[in-house]
Amino acid sequence: MTPADLAAAVRAAVTAAVEAGELAGTVPDEVVIERPKNPEHGDYATNVALRLAKPAGRPPREVADVLAARLRDVEGIAKVDVAGPGFLNLTLAADALGELARQIVGAGAGYGASTEFAGQHLNLEFVSANPTGPIHIGAVRWAAVGDALARVLQAAGASVAREYYFNDAGSQIERFARTLREVANGRPVPEDGYAGAYIDEIAADVAAANPGVLDLPPDEQTEVFRRDGVERMFAEIKSSLAGFGVDFDVYFNERDLHARGGLQLAVDRLREQGNVYEQDGATWLRTTDHGDDKDRVLVRSDGEWTYFAGDVAYYLDKRDRGFDKVVIMLGADHHGYIGRLRAMATCFGDDPDQTLEILIGQLVNLVKDGQPLKMSKRAGTTIVLADLVDAVGPDAARYALVRYSVDQSIDLDLDAWAKRTNDNPVYYVQYAHARTRNVARNAASYGIGLDVFEPDTLDHAADAALLTALGEFPRAVTKAAELRAPHRVAHYLENLAGVYHRWYDTDECRVTPKGDAEITPGNRTRAWLNEAAATVLANGLGLLGVGAPERM
Structure with a gap:
């Protein structure tokens, strides 16, 4: 009997009591079933x-007594106690609880x-x-959390498209292209340019792939380094994410929106x-009517589109592609975007509570040998x-x-996470699977x-504890999806x-x-x-994009 089965049984008892006139009121749509903090109080x-x-x-205790009388007649429930102000503590029969093991094994990868x-x-x-x-590292956090969230949402029945939005134009790309050009010509990195060994590598690769490029006029050189440099850099980004177990369904280029x-x-x-008006030669969106602190410019007085206009068009494009909700994960420095994006959605006639969700993540710091890491060997800056x-x-x-809520900044001790001991949370969980x-x-x-399954032989307290823990997995997954909190799956697994x-x-x-003891039906x-434990551990690790090793 799973927690869902038990919730259905309790709801049926309430329904029967109301229909029999034993209780007044309406039957609740949802019944909360929890594990008691003290295992002695029941399952x-x-x-x-x-x-x-x-x-x-x-x-409440009178209501509890009415329900307890009905629940005691439910097959699979061995004991019902009324506790405290009116809680119902439920103990399952060994065979009813044990049956869960067969259900989990039968469901396999679908359990949860x-x-x-x-x-x-x-x-x-x-x-x-x-x-x-x-x-x-900040984007790496979103890669891990975003992919895990997509997996959790899909496990809860949602259709999810993973999307990566990028722009191969604009001021950052121009600085990148000029940096590559200058480095390829043996000149210093521009003051506003990018630094790191990867710049030297890409600049050399583009120059080698385009013989004579350094003989071209500067503007033409810049265009070659922009085109080929971005292509190489983005191919490396895709490759590194794929090696991290993160793939996207859609890579969306902002330039396509313009084109x-x-x-x-x-x-x-x-x-x-x-919701649009003209003022001072510019085109504005009237976002203050919908909670924003100021109206937003869409087209500047010089005729140039603003970055916000791109955000607006991108949101509309997603909605026109048929998505019910647009979920965007942003870093801590983007907190100010929430109000303007919600106002923008309202300007389109949408209810932002239904069609838009902004998740803000906090910073990640890496620690090595007790000291914060600040410089990358390859990137040079971060x-x-x-x-x-x-x-x-x-x-x-x-x-x-993934293990921590995105609401909190985290310091990751690399020495601790590299250890192969039970002090390392991922090792602790993976070792449990390897042990199964x-x-x-x-x-x-x-x-x-x-080949033999006699659930009433699972009669030890440790059996019951493991079965009830396994039974919590589907609810843990659903809650993680509901709260956009894949870290809850990690906590469950630990x-x-x-x-x-x-x-x-x-x-x-x-x-x-x-020793030489006889093999029993209990064995x-x-x-x-x-x-069943192996199945749940593997399924849970899979939701986090983490392997479930056979041996360790």
Whole structure:
């Protein structure tokens, strides 16, 4: 019996009590089922009686007593206690709880998935760094978190398109191209240029691929270095992200919006809504009518489009492509964008609470030998993706970045995350999975497979603890999707790993017999429980984009 099954049983008990006239009020749409803090209080608990007390016009404990009487007759529920002000503590029968192991193994990679967000079509934009250098550590955090969030949302039933937005024009690209040109000609990096070994590498590659380029006039040189330099830099960005386990469904270039008239289309659409006006030779969007601190310029008095106009057109393009909600991940320095983007969505006639979501992430600092890392060996100016992966490996890097809420700044100690000990959270979780595989290999050597399943033999407290922890996984995934918080999956996995390790260390819960002892149905059934733990650990790690090793 899963928590979802139990929630359905409690709701059915409420429905029956209301229909029988034992309780007044309406049946709640959702029943909260939680694990008690103290395992001695039962396998699960619900506060439904406290929620029903006021509409029923009765004390919570009286409501709880009514429901307890009905729940005691439900097959699979062994015990129901009324506790405190009116909580219901529920203990499942061993076979009902144990049945969960077979359900998990049967579901396999699908266990934890739901249809909670079915029908939602989301566009998730993250990273979006311009191709002027390797991915820096701030964007690396978004690469890990964004990809994990996409996986979690998909597991909850949503349709998600991962999108990378870039611009190969503009002032940053021009500085990049001039830097490459000057370096290729043996001259110093311009004062406003980019520094690092990668500049030397790209400049040399472009010059080698274009013989005679250095004999061209400066403007023509710049164009060659802009075109080929951006292409090489973006290819490297894609490659480094792919090596990090992050791929995008769409790479969207802002220049395409300009080329096909997307900005003018957006302004025309906003003008139809009555939200565009002309003043001082410029074209403005009336965002102050919708909560912004000032109106925003779309076209300057010199006829040039603003960056904001590009943002406006890009939002409209996503909505016109059929996305129900546009989710954008931005760094801490973009907090001021929230108000103007929400106002912009309202100007299009959208409800920003429904169609737009801005997630703001805080800074990441890397620490090595007790000191902050400030310089990259290759980039020269900031820590980049390759530095982190070289230091701790891709799995530890991804896990370390996803493990914390994006609302908080984090200091990642590279020495700690590189350790192969249980003090390292990713090692602790991965080792639990590797241990399940070792148990299965040992079981196979005894001829123990998944051919006998007697759930009532899973009667030890450690069995119950592991089963209830496994049963929490679908809810943990759904909550992570709902709150846009993939770090909750990491926290769940660390708890599960601890419960599994304790189960493994319990002599009464062995899969293989001790010494020359006879193989019992309990041993064989616990092979299922071990396999269920392996399934959930692998599924959870997969949601974070982290490997589940067979051996460690």
